Amino acid sequence: MSAVTSLDDHYDVAVIGAGPAGLAAATVTATAGLSTVVLDDNPAPGGQVWRAVTTTPVQDRRVLGDDYWKGQEIVQAFQASGAKHALGAAVWSLSREREIGVSFGGGARMLEARRVVIASGALERPFPIPGWTLPGVMSVGGAQTLLKASGLVPGGRVVLAGAGPLLWLFAHQMLQAGGQIHAILDTSDRAGWRAALKHAMPFVTSPYLVKGLKLMAGVRRRVRLLTGVTSLAAGGRNKVEAVIFRQGSEGGQRMAADMLLLHQGVVPNVNLAMAAGVEHHWDAQQLCFVPVLDTFGGTGIEGVAIAGDGAGIAGAEAAVERGRLAGIAAVRALKGDTGKLPDETASRKVLAKYDGARAFLDTLYRPSRGFRIPAGDTIVCRCEEVTAQQVIDNVRIGCTGPNQLKSFLRCGMGPCQGRMCGLTVTELIAETRGVTPAEIGYYRLRPPVKPIALAELASMPKTESDVTAVVRI
Amino acid sequence: MFQRVGKSEASVIISVDGTRVTARAGDTVAAALLAAGLTSTRTTPISGTPRAPYCMMGVCFECLVTIDDVGNRQGCLIPVSEGMRVDTQKGKREAGR
Numbered sequence: 259m260s261a262v263t264s265l266d267d268h269y270d271v272a273v274i275g276a277g278p279a280g281l282a283a284a285t286v287t288a289t290a291g292l293s294t295v296v297l298d299d300n301p302a303p304g305g306q307v308w309r310a311v312t313t314t315p316v317q318d319r320r321v322l323g324d325d326y327w328k329g330q331e332i333v334q335a336f337q338a339s340g341a342k343h344a345l346g347a348a349v350w351s352l353s354r355e356r357e358i359g360v361s362f363g364g365g366a367r368m369l370e371a372r373r374v375v376i377a378s379g380a381l382e383r384p385f386p387i388p389g390w391t392l393p394g395v396m397s398v399g400g401a402q403t404l405l406k407a408s409g410l411v412p413g414g415r416v417v418l419a420g421a422g423p424l425l426w427l428f429a430h431q432m433l434q435a436g437g438q439i440h441a442i443l444d445t446s447d448r449a450g451w452r453a454a455l456k457h458a459m460p461f462v463t464s465p466y467l468v469k470g471l472k473l474m475a476g477v478r479r480r481v482r483l484l485t486g487v488t489s490l491a492a493g494g495r496n497k498v499e500a501v502i503f504r505q506g507s508e509g510g511q512r513m514a515a516d517m518l519l520l521h522q523g524v525v526p527n528v529n530l531a532m533a534a535g536v537e538h539h540w541d542a543q544q545l546c547f548v549p550v551l552d553t554f555g556g557t558g559i560e561g562v563a564i565a566g567d568g569a570g571i572a573g574a575e576a577a578v579e580r581g582r583l584a585g586i587a588a589v590r591a592l593k594g595d596t597g598k599l600p601d602e603t604a605s606r607k608v609l610a611k612y613d614g615a616r617a618f619l620d621t622l623y624r625p626s627r628g629f630r631i632p633a634g635d636t637i638v639c640r641c642e643e644v645t646a647q648q649v650i651d652n653v654r655i656g657c658t659g660p661n662q663l664k665s666f667l668r669c670g671m672g673p674c675q676g677r678m679c680g681l682t683v684t685e686l687i688a689e690t691r692g693v694t695p696a697e698i699g700y701y702r703l704r705p706p707v708k709p710i711a712l713a714e715l716a717s718m719p720k721t722e723s724d725v726t727a728v729v730r731i
Numbered sequence: 732m733f734q735r736v737g738k739s740e741a742s743v744i745i746s747v748d749g750t751r752v753t754a755r756a757g758d759t760v761a762a763a764l765l766a767a768g769l770t771s772t773r774t775t776p777i778s779g780t781p782r783a784p785y786c787m788m789g790v791c792f793e794c795l796v797t798i799d800d801v802g803n804r805q806g807c808l809i810p811v812s813e814g815m816r817v818d819t820q821k822g823k824r825e826a827g828r
């Protein structure tokens with residue numbers, strides 16, 4: 259499918275996002291005989307975790323690893339399910355009546371669904387350090403996408419900095435691909451280990467442990483690791499030339515670098531769900547906003563569910579199960595129990611296993627305050643080039659929250675619509691005012707959640723009443 | 732600075748600011764620019780400082796380029812195609828695009 263006209267007006271189920279959760283949900287509903295469409299803005303199915311799993315040039319399976327190639331099976335099941343897939347389709351609005359605005363193949367249109375599953379996944383937590391806008395500084399996830407989709411390995415003196423499982427996984431993949439890592443600067447808090455221990459028991463029995471430890475040990479044998487990093491900056495004029503950092507309370511160090519790859523965990527991608535009016539709350543453990551959901555991912559909006567990491571970070575395997583559960587709920591609501599449904603209890607068992615381990619990982623890799631809440635000239639909003647000090651100054655003269663900040667500084671009003679600064683702004687305002695992030699809240703998001711060209715809007719199919727409505731104005 | 736690994740069936744010729752660039756079929760525009768050795772792919776409308784793709788997943792909008800005369804397109808989401816004309820953007824998007 260490649261043209262906007264190839265989409266129908268109505269579907270039983272619309273799934274937004276073709277990653278682990280979206281593919282699993284759509285497979286369940288399409289297999290049960292419901293007309294299902296999957297809308298995703300990427301050029302191939304798989305989401306970010308299984309990015310380009312059907313097309314990757316990196317065919318040596320040891321490079322990307324078993325967990326990546328597992329995606330193949332899920333994609334194949336999806337492709338055999340009869341669900342429609344619109345690749346490169348950007349969803350820019352979702353209403354309470356489950357009307358979806360989508361841009362696709364150069365055109366735009368609305369379509370309706372009886373059930374909607376939002377599976378828009380996660381994005382990397384902002385990592386606002388001095389110099390993070392310099393060319394040559396990239397997110398670890400971004401570099402990983404280049405490897406998966408295009409077989410590109412960063413060269414020169416490559417420094418990885420931050421914390422979290424994805425950083426170690428990518429380091430491993432990069433080495434497997436023949437790349438070289440100049441150094442890893444570990445920003446995880448040493449206190450994290452002590453705090454994490456009380457959650458260790460469920461972790462020890464979880465599937466994460468053996469895999470994770472083996473991977474880290476392998477990387478550590480081959481790469482210089484600097485731990486306890488407490489401050490970090492990228493230096494250079496028109497591109498990164500050096501990484502400037504401190505370990506603990508020691509003096510500053512400078513390391514020449516050609517690329518700096520940053521990562522400090524992932525957070526739910528909330529833009530579409532928030533703009534649709536789904537209630538979210540501040541998760542003090544994961545330090546992000548998560549939607550309020552029932553046990554099948556159902557939101558407060560009739561017929562709209564959220565599955566996968568967008569429902570709270572739990573990883574790819576859990577996302578598949580959460581997608582299945584959302585699919586099962588949709589089928590039951592529209593068709594009753596058809597007998598063609600996957601086993602709900604099996605999904606819940608897998609979920610319990612991963613949930614138990616998550617508290618350990620969340621505590622261990624909790625990004626430290628200094629890397630979440632910047633100061634001084636560090637850019638917070640990359641689009642509008644707003645600094646931390648500007649935010650702080652505006653709060654001191656009476657700006658109370660993120661929405662006011664938009665009109666004071668245009669912060670969060672650029673094309674990324676707050677995706678790169680939202681959490682930073684919430685925490686920065688909260689700290690400056692001495693209240694909790696929950697009290698501050700997030701940017702109020704409104705559709706379109708993706709920029710849409712006027713030409714696309716103008717090309718939208720119109721009804722008679724649309725035309726007269728415009729004429730009257 | 733990136734190196735290629737793995738293999739791909741086909742190559743695709745595009746132009747970048749008028750220069751011929753060979754990309755891999757399956758590359759996104761942003762990937763093709765980085766693979767071709769571009770360090771920065773635009774300058775910002777506000778301060779004019781150089782930027783480069785950051786997230787590669789449609790989130791940050793650092794990869795904005797003009798493709799076949801349409802400005803402000805997300806290079807990391809759009810696959811290359813034969814004969815595609817990519818122009819990097821300097822400062823504000825040129826009027827009329």
Ligand code: FES
Binds near residue numbers: 785787791794
């Ligand atoms: S590189 Fe971030 S949106 Fe394209």
